[in-house]
Amino acid sequence: MSAPLAPDNRERTAPSAEEVTRAQTRTLRVLVLAQALGAVGITIGIATASLLARDLSGRDSLAGLAQTFQVLGAAVASWLLARLMSRRGRRIGLVSGWLLGAAGGAVVVVAGAVGSMLLLLAGAVLLGSATAANSGARYAATDLAVADRRARSLAVVVWATTIGAVAGPNLTGPAAGLATALGLPALTGPFLVATAGMLVAALVIGVLLRPDPLLLARAAAGPPVGPPTGTSWSRVRAAVAETPALGWAVAGLAGAHAAMVAVMVMTPLHMEHGGSDLRVIGLVISIHVLGMFAFAPVVGWLADRFGRSTVLGAGGAVLLLALALCGAAPEGGSARITAGLFLLGVGWSLATVAASTLVADLAPLEVRTDVQGASDLLMNVAAAAAGGLAGVVVGVAGYPALALGAVLLAGLVLLAAVRTAAHPDRDRDGLAQLPR
Numbered sequence: 001m002s003a004p005l006a007p008d009n010r011e012r013t014a015p016s017a018e019e020v021t022r023a024q025t026r027t028l029r030v031l032v033l034a035q036a037l038g039a040v041g042i043t044i045g046i047a048t049a050s051l052l053a054r055d056l057s058g059r060d061s062l063a064g065l066a067q068t069f070q071v072l073g074a075a076v077a078s079w080l081l082a083r084l085m086s087r088r089g090r091r092i093g094l095v096s097g098w099l100l101g102a103a104g105g106a107v108v109v110v111a112g113a114v115g116s117m118l119l120l121l122a123g124a125v126l127l128g129s130a131t132a133a134n135s136g137a138r139y140a141a142t143d144l145a146v147a148d149r150r151a152r153s154l155a156v157v158v159w160a161t162t163i164g165a166v167a168g169p170n171l172t173g174p175a176a177g178l179a180t181a182l183g184l185p186a187l188t189g190p191f192l193v194a195t196a197g198m199l200v201a202a203l204v205i206g207v208l209l210r211p212d213p214l215l216l217a218r219a220a221a222g223p224p225v226g227p228p229t230g231t232s233w234s235r236v237r238a239a240v241a242e243t244p245a246l247g248w249a250v251a252g253l254a255g256a257h258a259a260m261v262a263v264m265v266m267t268p269l270h271m272e273h274g275g276s277d278l279r280v281i282g283l284v285i286s287i288h289v290l291g292m293f294a295f296a297p298v299v300g301w302l303a304d305r306f307g308r309s310t311v312l313g314a315g316g317a318v319l320l321l322a323l324a325l326c327g328a329a330p331e332g333g334s335a336r337i338t339a340g341l342f343l344l345g346v347g348w349s350l351a352t353v354a355a356s357t358l359v360a361d362l363a364p365l366e367v368r369t370d371v372q373g374a375s376d377l378l379m380n381v382a383a384a385a386a387g388g389l390a391g392v393v394v395g396v397a398g399y400p401a402l403a404l405g406a407v408l409l410a411g412l413v414l415l416a417a418v419r420t421a422a423h424p425d426r427d428r429d430g431l432a433q434l435p436r
Contacts, residue, residue, distance in 0.1 A: 015220055023216050024144040028153060030208040031137050032160035038098055038201030039164030041105060041194035042130050043289055044171055048278070049124070050268050052108075052187040056117040060269060060395060067265040068387035069121045073104070073128020074135070075380030081132050082373020083232060089212035090140040091205060094133050098202035101130020105195035109179075112188035123191075130198050132376065134161065139372045142360040143213035144220075148304055151357040155300025158353060162293035164197065172282040214369070221365055235367040236374045245423035249358035250375045252312050252416030254382040256351035259319055259409035260344055262386035263326055263402060264288060267341060270399040274332020284338050291345025299353045308354045308361070313417030315351030319410035322347055327403030340403075351413050358420055 015023070053066035077097060085093035104126025111119035138157050145153035172190050179189030240247040267288075268281045276284075303311045325340030356375075363371035386409065393402045 014222060015216060020144050020216065020220055023211050023213065024153070027144060027209065027213045028141055028156060030204065031141055031157045033208075034094070034098075034201045034204040035134065035137055035157055035160035036163035037197050037204060038101075038130060038134060039161040039197075039293075040167060040171070041101060041164075041197035041201070042127075042134055042161075043164065043285075044175065044190040044194050044197075045105075045108070045127075048172060048176075048187045048190050048268075050265060051272070051278075052112060052185075053117070053120060054269070055185075055187065056111070056115060056120055060391070062117075063266070063269050063391055065388065065391065066120060066124045067261065068384050068391075069124040070128045070131065071261060071380050071387055072384040073125035074131035075128070075377045075384060076125075077129040077132035078135060078376035078380060079373045081129070081136055082369045082376070085136065085214060085373075086232075086369040089215045090136070090143070091209040091212045094136055094140065094209070095202050095206045097129045097133025097136065098198045098205065099129075101127050101133065102195045102198035102202065104129065105191045105198060108191040109184065109188045109195070112185045112191075127194075128380070130201075131380075133201075135376050136372075138356055139360060139368075140209075140213050142357070143217040143368075147361065150360055151303035151308065151353060152297065152300035154357055154360065155296040155303075155353050158300075158349070159293055159296035162290065162296075170282060170286050173279050176278065217365065232370045233374070235370045239363060239367055239371055243362050243423070245420045246359065246362040246371065248416045248419040249308075249312075249355045249362065250378055252316075252351060252413045252420070253355035253359070253375060254379045255409045255412035255416065256315060256319065256348050256355070257379045258382040258386035259323070259406040259413075260292075260348040261383040262390040262406050262409070263323065263344060264341070265387045266390045266394050266399060266402060267326075267337065269394065270329075271332055271337065274330060276333045280333045284333065284341055287338055288341035288345045291342040292349050293345075295346065296349055296353055299349050300357075303354050303357055307421075308358045309417050309421035311350050311354035312358070312420065313414060315347050315349070315354060316410050316413035316417060318343055318347035318350060319413060320347075320407060323403045323406050323410060327400040329399075331399075347410075355416070362423075 049066040049070070050063040054060055054063040077100065081093040081097050084096060104123045107123030107126060108120055111123055138154050141153045141157040142150050171193055175189035175193045176186035177189065179192060180186050268285065271281050271284065299311060322340050322343035325336050325343065329336035329340055359372060359375050390402055393405060
């Protein structure tokens, strides 16, 4: 790197176990609050983004582009924010992500007002920064966590997203009314609310996330042997070469996220074709998001109790069941599409919590942010590609064909579970040995 890892805080006296425990408790509380607020901004536009893109482009086949560009933006932002966190800590990186996401929400509103598809896509890219911040927060929860509670620490932050995520899609109708009252297109309303939620999340992190968990973890680990060498990518490759299970954990994470995004992004269009209105679509998406986040604490407990690989495999199996239900669902609202979307969220939760914890377990502290940034980059690139292809597949062969194609991605999750099971979970940073 061209810049040192300052402020690293390893020159200061190492914190006591009691200081680390108190800091971890405070970190989790702050992250939970910020996630609950920011998640409104991330999820409220899910049900309308594809519809707004369809209206601005005039083509059903381009409806998935808004979500695709948002996921692509999340991929790039994940990498850039991880590098920023490596130098400055979690707090600066998370605040930057939420602020960029808020700017994206404002740009989408302008895009709808002037009828510009290109501006919509630019706003969607910036909105991806909020998704990257949301994802980065789950890793911030693990920096000071002991190994046998790491999955639960990560999961409670994932769960916090439930509060805003379930509320978000259900605010779609009122937000559309607000936009209409302001003389804006109804579909831009959710993005007005999104911008406000992200700004408040940035404020919470900026003011309250002290001490910074990553910098404190480095101080607790003691003085570094030497400065990191090579580029970020070379350090990631070296870590994966040393621990192949780390690469399979990333592959499982990418497969689960791509399968979820591909099917989820086209579901509103599939339902609208069958006559469902915006309120019904928003309800189904809300149920899907409930499946993604509400059971995360249970998933974290299972991953700590029975092993990350076991839970990762369960996630792959649930994804297969979800895809079967979605593929068999008729257009419009139905019990099958509702159950399928719910299980799609549950499968994603199982796979994401388990695979993310594996990444935290196996990545050495000195290159942790590099590995986590690369992991989220690849996860979101895979999802962006899947989301982009989803519109084409649905336009050419229909929604059932999309669900069938996503089976390959669920299969990758199952393969990752098998390959990581051969490698024992282990703690890499020594924090597990600190007395509590």
